[in-house]
Amino acid sequence: xxxxxxxxALWVSAPAFAQSDFDSWLAAFRQDAAAQxxxxxxxxxxxxxxxxxxxxxxxxxxxxxxxxxxxDYLGKRVTASQVARGQAKLAEHAALLDAVEQKYGVPKNVLxxxxxxxxxxxxxxxxxxxxxxxxTLAWEGRRSTFFRNQLLDALRIIDAGHVAAIDMNGSxxxxxxxxxxxxSTFRAYAVDGDGDARIDLWQSLPxxxxxxxxxxxxxxxxxxxxxxxxxxxPAGFDWRQARIAHRLSVAEWxxxxxxxxxxxxxxxVAGRAAILVPQGWQGPAFMVFDNFxxxxxxxxSVSYALSVAQLAHQVxxxxxxxxxxxDPESLTTEQMKALQKALNxxxxxxxxxxxxxxxxxxxxxxxxxxxxxxxxxxxPAPSVxxxxxxxxxxxxxxxxxxxxxxxxxxxxx
Numbered sequence: 001x002x003x004x005x006x007x008x009a010l011w012v013s014a015p016a017f018a019q020s021d022f023d024s025w026l027a028a029f030r031q032d033a034a035a036q037x038x039x040x041x042x043x044x045x046x047x048x049x050x051x052x053x054x055x056x057x058x059x060x061x062x063x064x065x066x067x068x069x070x071x072d073y074l075g076k077r078v079t080a081s082q083v084a085r086g087q088a089k090l091a092e093h094a095a096l097l098d099a100v101e102q103k104y105g106v107p108k109n110v111l112x113x114x115x116x117x118x119x120x121x122x123x124x125x126x127x128x129x130x131x132x133x134x135x136t137l138a139w140e141g142r143r144s145t146f147f148r149n150q151l152l153d154a155l156r157i158i159d160a161g162h163v164a165a166i167d168m169n170g171s172x173x174x175x176x177x178x179x180x181x182x183x184s185t186f187r188a189y190a191v192d193g194d195g196d197a198r199i200d201l202w203q204s205l206p207x208x209x210x211x212x213x214x215x216x217x218x219x220x221x222x223x224x225x226x227x228x229x230x231x232x233x234p235a236g237f238d239w240r241q242a243r244i245a246h247r248l249s250v251a252e253w254x255x256x257x258x259x260x261x262x263x264x265x266x267x268x269v270a271g272r273a274a275i276l277v278p279q280g281w282q283g284p285a286f287m288v289f290d291n292f293x294x295x296x297x298x299x300x301s302v303s304y305a306l307s308v309a310q311l312a313h314q315v316x317x318x319x320x321x322x323x324x325x326x327d328p329e330s331l332t333t334e335q336m337k338a339l340q341k342a343l344n345x346x347x348x349x350x351x352x353x354x355x356x357x358x359x360x361x362x363x364x365x366x367x368x369x370x371x372x373x374x375x376x377x378x379x380p381a382p383s384v385x386x387x388x389x390x391x392x393x394x395x396x397x398x399x400x401x402x403x404x405x406x407x408x409x410x411x412x413x
Contacts, residue, residue, distance in 0.1 A: 019051060019052070021139075022050075022051065022052045022136075022139050025138075025139045026047060026050060026135065026139070029047075029135070029138070029148070029151075030043050030047055033152060033155055036152065038152070038155045038156065038159050039159050042155055042158045042159045042165070043155070045158070045164065045165040045166070046131040046154075046155055046158055046165035046168075047131065047135065050131075050132050050135050050136075052135075052136045052139060052140070053132065053133065053136045055172070056128070056133050056136045056137060056172045057136060057137070057140050059172045059173075060137055060140065060142060060143075060172070060173065061142065064333060065332055065333060066330050066331070066332050066333070067330045067331050067332070067333065067336055067355075067357065067380075068303070068330060069279055069329070069330045070278035070279040070283065070302075070303050070306070071279055071283070071324070072330065073303040073304075073307065074303065074306070074307050074310060074321075077116075077117055077307045077311070078307055078310045078311045078314065078320075082116055082120075082311065083311065083314045083315055085116065085121055086109075086112045086113065086115075086116050086121070086311060086314075086315035087315055089112055089115070089116075089121050090108060090109060090112050090315060093205065093209075094108075096205065096206055096209060097111060097112070097209065100193075100209045100210055100213045101213075103210075103213070104210075104213035104214060104216070104217040104221070105217060105221060105223030105224075106212075106213040106216045106217060106221050106223075107312070107316075109312045109313075109315045109316040110216075110227070110308070110312045111209055111212055111213060112311075112312070112315055113307075113308045113309075113311035113312035113315060114179060114212055114298070114308060115178060115179065115208075115209075115212075116311055116315075117304065117307060117308060117311065118178070118179050118180040119177075119178055119179070119180060122178050122205075125169070125170060125176070125177060125178065125180070125202065126169060126170040126171040126172070126175070126176065126180075127169050128169060128170065128171065128172050129165075129166070129168065129169055130154050130168040130169060130170050130174055130176055130183070131151060131154055131155065131158075131165055131168060133170075133171075133172050133173070133174055134147050134150050134151035134154055134174050134183075135151055137173070137174070138150075138151050147174070149184065150174050150182055150183045150184060151183075153182075153183035153184045153186070153187050154168065154174070154183040156183075156187065157183060157186055157187065161198060162198050162199045162200065163200065163202070167202070169202075176201060176202070177201025177202050177208055178201060178202070178205065178208035178209075179201065179208050179211065179212045181201055181211065181215075185215065186199070186201065186211075189211055189214050189215040189218065190207070190211040190214075191207070191210045191211050191214050192207060192210075193206030193207040193208070193209060193210030193211065194206040194207055199211070215298070216294055216298070219294045219297045219298070220290065220293070220294050220297075221291060221294050222269070222270065222271070222289075222290050222291055222294075225267065225269045225270070225289055225290065225291050226267055226269075226289055226291065226309070227288070227289065227291045227292050227294075227295055227305065227308060227309035227312065228276075228286045228287065228288040228289065228292050228305070228306055228309040229260055229261070229266075229267065229286065229287050229309075230260075230261040230262075230284055230285065230286055230321055230322060230323065231258050231259060231260055231261055231266075231275070231285050231286060231287045232258070232259045232260075232261050232285070233257070233258060233275070233285050234256065234257030234258065237256075237257075238376075239277070239281050239369075239375045239376045239377040240366060240370070240376045241275060242275045242276060242277045242281075242285070242377060243274065243275075243276070243362075243378065244274050244276060244288070244302070245274070246274055246275070247271075247272035247273065247274050248272055248273065248274075249272050249273070250266050250267065250268070250269060250272075250273050250287075253266070253273060253275070253287065254266055258275065258287065260287075261322045261323070262319070262322075266287070267289070269289050269290065270290070271289060271290040273287050273288060273289050274287070274288050274292075275287055275288075276288055276302065276306070277377050277379065278302055278303060278306060279379065280375075280377045280379030280381050281375040281377045281379070283323065283324075284321050284322075284323040284324070285323070286306060286309075288305075288306075288309075292305055292309070295308050295309070329381075329382050331380055331382060331385060333355035334355070335385060336353075336355045336356070336357060336380060337353040337354065337355045338353075338385075338389075339361075339365075339380055339384075339385050339388055340352075340353035340354070340355075340361055340364075341353045342388050342389060342392040343361070343364045343365065343368060343388060344364075345392065345395075345396075345401045345402065346368070346388070346391065346392055346395060346401070346402070347402045348364040348365070348367050348368045349364055350364035350365070351364075357380050361380070362378035362379075363378070365378045365379075365380060365384065366378040368388065369384070372387070372391070374387065
C-alpha cells in the first residue's frame, strides 16, 4: 500500500488510451525480465502499479528555446558560493577524499567538482522513482532500447540487495545518487567504499566517491595531469586550429606562441593537447589534455567538462577566468535551424537543420568563415548569423542559392 500511494504522488497519469498499451508492454517486459533471472519479489516491488508518466516523456523530448552559451553555462555552475561550498566539503571530508585520491589517482578537488556539478553536493539527487521513469521511457519508444536496458540493470541492482525499489530515486532520465550514475554505469563501475557489502550511492558518501574515482580511473585518468587550463593565444592565431580533433604536443603549441594565461610554464603531459574556444574567438581559450577526454567520457558536453576543470581549479585555490566572453548572447533553437538551412542553401553542408550546433554544422560554419575572411572559429555567434542572413538574401536575389555541397575538409588543417 505504501508503494501504491508513493507512485501516485510521483506520477501524472497518462491518458486512458495509453494505459492499455503500457500495460501490455509492461507484462511482456516483466516476462522477459523474469526469463533473464530477475526475481519475482523484485519485479513485484518495482513494477506493480506503474502508469506511464507524461511529464517524463515531455522532458525526454523537450528542446530548449535558447542554446546555452558557455558563459551562461559556467556562470550558473561555477559561482563564488559554489566554490566556497566545494572548499568546505573538501575540508569536511578530507580523510575520505585523501584516501580515494591515494587509491585511484583522481584529485580530491576534481571529485568535489563533479559532486558539485552533478547534485550540488548531494542536495539535489532527484526524487523520481527510477524503475517508474525508465519503464515510461522504455515504453515510449524514442530511445526504447537504451532505456529498456537501463531498466533491466536497475532491476538487477535491486535484486542484488543494494537498494529497495521504493528508495531507488533520481532524475527523470534514470541518473541516481550523489554522482548521478545511470544503472548501467552503477553495474560497471560502482564499488563498496565503506565495506558494508552493499553499494549505496545515495546514503554512503564513501561508496559514491570511490565509485566516481573508479569510473574515472578506468576511463583512463592520468594522475598528475590537468583537465584544462586557460591560455593566451598569439596574435594572428589560425582559429581553424581551435578544435578538439586537432591535437599537437604541448611543446608544439608553445612553439606557436601559446602561453598559460597565468604566466606559468605549460604543463608537462604524456599526450597531446587541443585548443578550444567555447564561445568563439572573442572569448576565453583553453588548452585541454587527455583528462579532458576522460571527463567527456562521463558527460559529452564541452561546457560541462570545462566547468568541471574550472570548479576543480577554483576549489583548490586557483583564480577565476581572466578572459570573459564579449558576445554572451545566444541563438534561439529556431535561429540555429535557420542558420543551418541558410548554410545548406549557400553550399555549405550543415546537415539536417535540427537546431543543434554539432560537428557537421561547425565544419560548415568554418568553411563559410574561411571563404568570407571571418575568424574561422566555427562558433554560431549572433553576428555570424547576421552575416550569413545578409549573404543568403543577396544570393537569393541573384538566384544563386544552391544546396548542400559535398563535405570537404580541405580548408581545415
